[in-house]
Amino acid sequence: MRYARGVRVVPVYFDPVVLRHDPGPYHPETAHRLQVVVETFRQDGRRVEAPPAPERTLKAVERVHDPAYVQRLAALCRHAPADFEGPFALFDCPDNPISAGTFEASLRAVSLTLAATDTVVAGRAASVFVAARPPGHHAFASRAMGYCFLNTIAIAAKDLIEHHGVSRVLVADFDVHHGNGTQQLFWEDGRVAYLSVHRYPFYPGTGAADEEGVGRGRGATKNVPLPAGAGDAKYAGGFAVALETLSERFRPEVVLVSAGFDAHASDPIGGMRVTTEGFAWMTRALEDVAEAFAGGRIVSLLEGGYHPEAMAASAAEHVRVLARTGGLM
Template sequence: MHFGYSERCLEHDTGERHPENPDRLRAIRRGLAKRHGVEYAEPDPATREEVVAVHDATYVDELEAFVADGGGSWDPDTVVSEGTWDAALTSAGLAQWAARSALDGADGRNTPFALGRPPGHHAVPDDAMGFCFFNNAAVAAQTALDKGEADRVAIFDWDVHHGNGTQDVFYERGDVLYASIHEDGLYPDTGEVEETGRDEGENTTVNLPLAAGAGNADYCHAIDAVVAPALERFDPDLVIVSAGFDAHRHDPISRMRVSSEGYALMTDQIRSVTDDVGAATAYVLEGGYGLDTLAEGVSMVHETFDGRTPVSDDEDPDEKTKTLVGELQDLLDL
């Protein structure tokens, strides 16, 4: 893969004990240093105007002023430092780079992956929350649409937390499909199966809130039975994967059971469906808070695109997952 990275993202200082800290990116880089064929790009940050295409201008002004005043706790979970403004714009710019590179034809071993922080998928149009300030994947999608580089964009989110911000941005839109597999009842306690979009966005929101303890077989079944047919019907020009790695069985803040190999399996599934529909594919980093498992997950995505064949464990999905999948198939008429 071709990775986007910038040292500016390390300047967002949340403190040593905060789970979303600069060591996340350092761990990923160390893990990738052991792998073959790793290349990095350092694109420009997003502009304020590109961020305001997704976020309310008043909120953006308030965040900029808060940073200029030295920062502090925006909310109990979301910490602002003097470096947060530049890091947040850089993280959004990395996501834009990934989307643009994919649409320009980067694929296969050159598939782009934006390694930015702070993450983005909890950032709603008028507020920061859940460690997130600007919604990186949403900014990238909106930029591609505004520049006429794509007519339809899909965002698939496999982070263990529901991307409430991404859903909110596009919930009434017909040009962006948002699909999420997440742990039911976990922060921010959104993303119910019945939430399928409104007005022009009807049936362009796909939520699969899996029960705690779901593992590889559950995630793969959800992709095969719901996410893949939803993508095929939507027929996007670009698929952005909001790639969090906190559903890993050893992540410290979730109860899911995805293995490192599970991320390779999901990568292979998404690659297959995007190949079938002829969509460009870009990856954007979201969560993942166990340093070793985060690094291993990113490396698994890279190795899958580098030619390694994932190994299935041949387990069956849980009955709860099968029931949820059937319900969503009926709701979306898949």
């Protein structure tokens, strides 16, 4: 064992405001899924907190998204039909119904994540898990897609660079879907590395192994496409090797995680066979990299996951691993 084994506090950031996005009863990305996750964390004895939104939140959003796009979403939600519950319009694509609370929920997901990065940068906790929705990794600078409106993880990565002065941020994404929005936003950047393990070919169609960035960003994008039905062995192997190789070259100062649990064997959408233990294994690999390069600093953000109980059990295990000190157990 490399380090003394122990337990540290990993706060969970959550605010009921994120439940106000309501895409309707037939949509998989429900408020209920997050309520199950948060309840599981509470039963696990986790500290669940709602830190105040950093004042710079909107400014941070507009470093990634076109301000006209942000205004379009905000104004549409503000003018939702009075006394109307649930979705009242589709935004940019059929997967993205919006309700009166969509913009405030999306913005709160961002502010919770910025607060989490503030916490780890200040050293008040080594890692924080952000239990928020809607997810973000499919969102582009001026287009919503795949249940996502604001690309929360990308906003946090850019804010770490522009606001906190961090030089290199790694975004690791184990959601079953490729984070096409995140990849696109940092394609030519070089200061934010993006690693994704995902089912391929699959929605949204991108994420082939030869997609690796251009210009200064060349080599900072790493995709690990896996066939349908892949389980723990393929996932853990592909993810760990790519994570280690990319991190040794890139030397991230902070690790951000797009933690989607829709690769779980019980998920109705993902078509993969990852178990709770598989997510724990990937989390240990992330911990090892964070300990080696980033002073242990990890902010992990919930993305997809559509079997509430399987997702909650996996997220709880993910945070249990983050809370243990010592990379080898």
